[in-house]
Amino acid sequence: MRVLLVGGAGYIGSHVARRLSERGYIPVIYDNFSTGHRRFIDRFEVIHGEIADYECLRHFLKNVDAVMHFAARAYVGESVLKPREYYATNMTDALTLLNATVDAGISKFIFSSSCAVYGAPEQLPITETTPRFPLSPYGQTKAAFEDALKSYSAAYGLKFVALRYFNAAGADESGMLGELRSPETHLIPLVLKAASGHSPAVSIFGNDYDTPDGTCIRDYVHVNDLASAHVSALDLLIHKGESDVFNLGTGTGFSVLEVISAAEEVSALHVPRLILPRRPGDPPVLICDGEYARKKLHWSPQRGLIEILSTAWKWQIINTAVGAESAVC
Ligand SMILES: NC(=O)c1ccc[n+]([C@@H]2O[C@H](COP(=O)([O-])OP(=O)(O)OC[C@H]3O[C@@H](n4cnc5c(N)ncnc54)[C@H](O)[C@@H]3O)[C@@H](O)[C@H]2O)c1
Incomplete structure (x- = not known):
């Protein structure tokens, strides 16, 4: 089964690519390399592309069975100063990806959401039913895209899993993959x-x-544990075919x-x-x-x-x- 990892050259996507490949899936990386790194994914098939490029996506989605969407602008502080850029990439451009996915007849979609959708909840620990009150444009775009997934799921038969990561951290045990961003904020x-x-x-x-x-x-969660969760989410979509939302933390x-x-x-x-x-x-x-x-x-x-x-x-x-x-x- 071929899985398109959009934003797969980044920190979390590259770890997921390795885990998918170990489990017999074929990862295909689609990335604009704005924050991703070629050396993280050089053993896989790679497409240099933008999530805003509908035609390019449609072309490469022909031979794909599922989509995992990691690509985003992901600096919370920056999102407060530049909401326009964050809504453009994380909503408008991400909807182009979602439209291309649905138009290509692909029904399995896994989305990198975030605990930022919850804001600062008073009740702890945070469950999936804790109300979402995102405090930043970054968190708002994650919540809004989750809502779009629900609507698309109801109308077009798309099945999705949204994974709300807490603080992703750590590196692959090989020492060959890890966090590498500029500026570093984690x-x-x-x-x-x-x-x-x-x-x-x-x-x-x-x-x-x-x-x-x-x-x-x-709540710090190891990136390779997140990678395993993506494989479990894909297995869930394949075997149960139900949309769902999960918190991922320890x-x-x-x-x-x-x-x-x-x-x-x-x-x-x-x-x-x-x-x-x-x-x-x-x-x-x-x-x-x-x-x-x-x-x-x-x-x-x-x-x-x-x-x-x-x-x-x-x-x-x-x-x-x-x-x-x-x-x-
Ligand atoms: N790292 C965390 O702790 C954390 C926590 C919660 C949620 N998330 C979410 O997980 C996802 C992955 O995070 P990460 O830490 O791996 O980030 P990252 O910046 O390392 O990876 C993002 C990847 O997307 C690519 N990309 C960005 N814009 C693109 C575009 N327009 N077209 C094509 N590719 C594009 C980048 O080049 C990069 O390879 C993001 O959606 C982020 O919001 C991360």
Whole structure:
């Protein structure tokens, strides 16, 4: 079975491509390489294309059985400053992909949604029925695309799974795939850069939240566990043919200071830190209730914070050495 991974050259898509291939599926990568990397997916069939290009999509969707949609603008802070670009890519252009998929007669679609659709819920942990109140244009576009999927599912027989990732983190155990973005905004790579001296310090935005140590708490889920969830979601669409929405997280939250101290343990290095004021819109705590995914998707994460940090640390060491020799696409 051939699966088109739109945005498959990025961080999460490239891990999913490997897992699909290990499970006997044929991943085909469709990407504009705005933030993706050729060396992540060089063993697979690759199409350089835009999600806004209906004709190109229709051409390549001829030989495909399912679509996974990872492509997006995904910087929450930037989305507040540039909502126009975020709505254009994550809604208008993404709808072109959805239209091309439906027009090509493909009925299986898996979407990278986000816990950002929930905003800052008061009730924790967050279940799939927790009301969605996204705080940023990024989260709003994710919620709106989920709504479009529901409407298309009702009208055109499309079957979809929307996967609401919590904080994706870690790297492939091989050390050959991992997080590589510019600018880097995710906590774990930033902590490890500070540990290795590639940055002077990691910034902590607020240490006066109503949490045990005053810093924000998040649910970090290993990228290869997310990859397995995509295979489970595809299996679900193939065997049950029902649309559904799942939260993907571990159910355990870690504060920024806990992540830093675990990173110090893994790297055996001190992490310099800088306390800064809170960022507007940062919820104090986000923790996933993964019960529904466990029951219906038969998925639960296999890796914890130490595996996340040790694989991310290995990736950083190898990638820094590779990056010194060859330019990244
Ligand atoms: N990383 C996380 O913690 C996280 C959490 C929740 C949701 N998500 C969502 O998961 C998805 C993947 O995230 P990621 O961290 O792998 O991001 P990423 O930036 O590494 O990957 C996105 C990929 O999409 C490609 N792309 C972007 N715009 C495109 C376009 N117009 N046409 C074709 N390709 C395009 C990029 O080149 C890149 O390869 C995104 O939709 C993101 O919103 C990520």
